[in-house]
Amino acid sequence: MNFILECIGLKKYFGDVKAIDDVNLKVKSGEITSILGPNGAGKTTLINLITGWLNPDTGKILFDGFDVTSVPPHDRVKRGICRSFQLVNLYDEMSVLDNISIAILSRKKLTGSLFKPLKHYKDVEEEAYSILKKIGLENRAHELAINLPHGSRKLLDVGLALALQPKLLLLDEPTSGVATREKTQVMHILSSIVRETKVTALMVEHDVDLAFAYSSEVVVMSQGKIIAQGPPEVVKKVEEVIKLGYGK
Numbered sequence: 001m002n003f004i005l006e007c008i009g010l011k012k013y014f015g016d017v018k019a020i021d022d023v024n025l026k027v028k029s030g031e032i033t034s035i036l037g038p039n040g041a042g043k044t045t046l047i048n049l050i051t052g053w054l055n056p057d058t059g060k061i062l063f064d065g066f067d068v069t070s071v072p073p074h075d076r077v078k079r080g081i082c083r084s085f086q087l088v089n090l091y092d093e094m095s096v097l098d099n100i101s102i103a104i105l106s107r108k109k110l111t112g113s114l115f116k117p118l119k120h121y122k123d124v125e126e127e128a129y130s131i132l133k134k135i136g137l138e139n140r141a142h143e144l145a146i147n148l149p150h151g152s153r154k155l156l157d158v159g160l161a162l163a164l165q166p167k168l169l170l171l172d173e174p175t176s177g178v179a180t181r182e183k184t185q186v187m188h189i190l191s192s193i194v195r196e197t198k199v200t201a202l203m204v205e206h207d208v209d210l211a212f213a214y215s216s217e218v219v220v221m222s223q224g225k226i227i228a229q230g231p232p233e234v235v236k237k238v239e240e241v242i243k244l245g246y247g248k
């Protein structure tokens with residue numbers, strides 16, 4: 001079994017709050033792993049430790065064979081650790097296409113050249129359209145980001161992360177605030193991205209049914225600890241998971 005990410009003995013305390021309390025986690029390459037857990041369980045803190053937005057008090061993070069524990073966030077992005085946000089992070093007054101193009105330009109370090117109209121960068125435009133196709137927004141390329149429904153905004157945010165050419169895509173609640181009907185669509189598109197691009201996805205998901213339906217591995221956290229990890233059908237039957245209301 002191939003693991004792209006390994007967290008070993010991670011701890012992160014905020015004063016008396018044990019946000020992450022001795023977490024050991026292995027994430028399988030090319031699959032979707034979902035993290036479930038009640039409010040305050042430490043899910044976002046774990047994502048912040050993996051991206052480097054926070055440093056652990058103790059422990060190690062290995063990514064793709066390298067110890068990245070002390071690597072700053074922008075260098076982790078270069079290595080392929082990219083995230084989308086719990087609250088989306090878009091340029092609202094720009095088109096869907098321009099949002100993606102800017103993310104591609106930033107990867108290529110061409111943002112200083114933005115005084116040139118984006119249409120002059122044909123290769124960037126082509127790549128942007130290929131990403132829009134993956135996230136199912138190619139027909140909305142010229143709409144302003146602000147006019148998209150919430151589920152499409154979430155997908156556009158995922159598109160921004162894809163523009164950075166991730167190996168590991170971290171998603172904090174990709175379906176939060178999204179209408180029930182749209183949620184399945186968002187998860188469906190995410191799983192086809194994982195299948196087609198071989199990216200690994202590690203996501204925080206509050207919707208238990210979606211997490212179990214679309215993930216090959218589920219991690220359940222409570223009070224800074226992992227209380228269960230494994231395939232959905234195994235995790236569902238763990239007593240502590242059932243007590244949290246996630247079991248079946």
Ligand SMILES: Nc1ncnc2c1ncn2[C@@H]1O[C@H](COP(=O)(O)OP(=O)(O)OP(=O)(O)O)[C@@H](O)[C@H]1O
Nearest residue numbers: 014017018019037038039040041042043044045046
């Ligand atoms: N920067 C911070 N300073 C102090 N305490 C923090 C900080 N960030 C998180 N915490 C605390 O750490 C604990 C874990 O928070 P975290 O945001 O990781 O939970 P979560 O599982 O993502 O919750 P939610 O489902 O509400 O998003 C909580 O008790 C939170 O109040």
Ligand SMILES: [Mg+2]
Nearest residue numbers: 043044045086
């Ligand atoms: Mg959170």
